[in-house]
Amino acid sequence: MTSTTSGQAGFSRRGFLGLTGLAVATAGLAACNPGGGSGSGGASASSAVKLPTYREFTGITADIPGNEKGLQAAFFKLPEAVQSVKTPPLMGKVTGLTETFETMSPGMKDNPFWQRLNAKLGGELELQIAEDIGDGYPAKFATVLASNNLPDMMWVPPNQGIPNIGPMLEAKFQDLTPYLSGDAVLEYPNLAALKPDSWKTAVVNGKIWGAPIPSTPFGQVMAGRRDVWDAVGGLNADSADEFLEKAKELTRPGEQKYALEANYTNILHMVTEWFGAPNGWAVNKDRTLTHLFETDQYAAGIEFTAKMFAAGVFYPDSKASDIRTRVANGSIAAQVLVGPHDIRSYRVLNQSAKFDILLPFSSDGKIKPVYDMGYGTVGFTPFKKAEEGKIRELLALINYLSAPFGTAEYLQKNYGEAGQDYTLTSDGNPVLTESGTSNVPGLASALNIMASPENVIFNPGYDDDTRYVSGQEQKLLEIAWRNPTNGSYSDTSAKVGAKISKQLRDKVIDIITGREQVGALKDAVKRWQSEGGNKMREEYQAALPEGVPVFNS
């Protein structure tokens, strides 16, 4: 494995978002977003809690600076490492539950990278690592929770459908507000460098429960190989129909060539952006909310996707696990990625081709297209209730593990020890050694999913990619919308959101693949409304912050 794949954050999250499907744009995600807390009486408490003071990390300068609208800072090469933590954080043994999105690393005893990290941490970090298989993590989480034998820290992914987060946190986990609110966080400078937007994730019932784990603020994009799409005039279109024409041209089953991967949910998400559908919820002029599922744009998107299915432009195997390879070698023209930065994942497979990111276009030349920003974090990591000394030790550990890009700690966590786990290329970029390749990615991924700094764009050796991604991100930001319920909490959503979205989405797939008529959507939406959708609306409306703009496209 080259340094490319373990680049910036060391984990790909391909499975993470694959798991939640359309998560980025649906209630499934908003569903479990533990922000303020209205139904549970936390709304006013939530606005009262003082978020941790933001103090930017100034130790290094980005090659392309980010901005507060969400643009990620970009680096062409690894800067000279800066020390951000003075004393080793641990005093003894600490345990945690987390998940890896790479092949599992060898256990601590057989893993020198892990042992060296422990030495740097000054203690022993023992982790139970779940693998990204099926619906694995929530099940693992729930069983560990039920066993009543909790590790010191447990990663909580709010958008993987872990229900009833509020009461669960109150029952089992430590309220960290006194340690982190306001200036208190400054004792942990790497945590103070996490943005306020990220911190909102970790606020439930008006209390701060852990440090957030930032991911890209961007959402899904469609990507494909430039030379493949150039044959039909490029990966863009002036209308949905034109896109379909291009897709038909690119589909030549006799040659095993297809236009689109068969992930209907994700492709539908892209299509609804062209049709101007809202990101999760639309805020109306009278400050009421309309859910994506209830909009005409969503129905139109489904109808169009069904039309694409009927035209045969999808790859015929919806179970295929080699889509990325097929896009890299040009046999599938386009797929949906978790975010613009993810085109770096093609570099292991294809070092020379150019890959394009589609900017959402208008479905008919009149409708204003939208781009759905993502959730921005992958959750937070709360601590089991304990006395202050232990809590401070855990906070120091998370502070170490959240060290920003460009620090010695970041390097240690993502690449290990120079000369042992990685070597530097002539232009100063890290490449894992043979031992590093087997020991690092699995553990680094597990660490990054439970504690991470703000993400940056970093494609060592591919400066053009870095420039291109940064440029596309700027363009996407111009039409970008955030889910207006991000940072709000709905009891109903936490309880049944995942289930009722799944029911509806099953029906949507039936429609797209021609097993049901478009008319079936109406009943499915009615069911969604009556089984929790309407209640979620009420709860979110009550919690809706004033600053959230009206959806107008």
Added chain:
Amino acid sequence: MSKKQARSQGGPVLRKSFRSRLRRDKQMLLMMVPGVLFLLLFFYIPILGNVIAFQDYQPYLGIGDSLWVGWQNFADLFINPDFVHAFWNTLYLAAWQLVFLFPVPLILALIVDSLMSPRIRKVFQSIAYLPHFLSWVLVIAFFQQMLGGAGFINNSLRQLGMDTIPFMTNPDTFPVLVVVQMIWKDAGWAMIIFLAALATIDVSLYEAAAADGAGRWRRVWHVTLPGLRPVIILLLILRIGDILSVGFEQFILQRDAVGAGAAEVLDTFTYYTGIVGGGWSSGAAAGLAKGVVSLLLIWGANKLAHKFGEDGIFAKKVG
């Protein structure tokens, strides 16, 4: 049953005979201990966990602190259209399995038994057993490679300029697909029991029948099948008790391809409701309801077997 009779004969007699029997069977009993412990630990004690079907169970509260809701979970379940659908779909698929899957191992066993050459017999047997040891993931992947949209057959059809056939994605033909997959995977394995039973049939019966002028088919009809009857009935009863467990991996793996309409069964419903959806209690209620129905079915089937003069699984009397 004899134990029960002994107990009813009163204390002293029982104690004495119990002790002496204990002495007599000591070694046997010792050998049973690990098995009994295993059953207790992994089957009987977990049964107690079914109480969560009567609670609003939350994993962070545990069984002790979760609220009791009585029969509410069951009431909700029986009006949930998805559960009702999953229930009927399970029965529908079970009927397919019973009619088209159950006889296959028997037929296979008869074929193998009639093979003359021991070598061919061995090769055939091995080939037929092997797929049983493959996991469903592999079996489905194999079917996908052969019959899937991008699989061998459809790609060949495409190259010949013909229309493709949606073997793997057509919800209407899904039961056929399921049965074919099951036959491919497990029919050979299920044949073992029939082969063993065939071996116990007295060869002289065949000879006598042949001497009386019975042809091949008549011998099968009048000797083989009656000889296999107790085993067939036993397996049938076991199958009926198990009828609501039509499979799990096989369905969850193919649910997306054919839709929940065709592939949702009780076990996948329980999984999605209980574990994925966090409704542990309704999941447990669905599982418990299934268990109770299965128990009734197995009891009924056993009764029926006694009516026909067979032993079934619980013999009426110990001979």
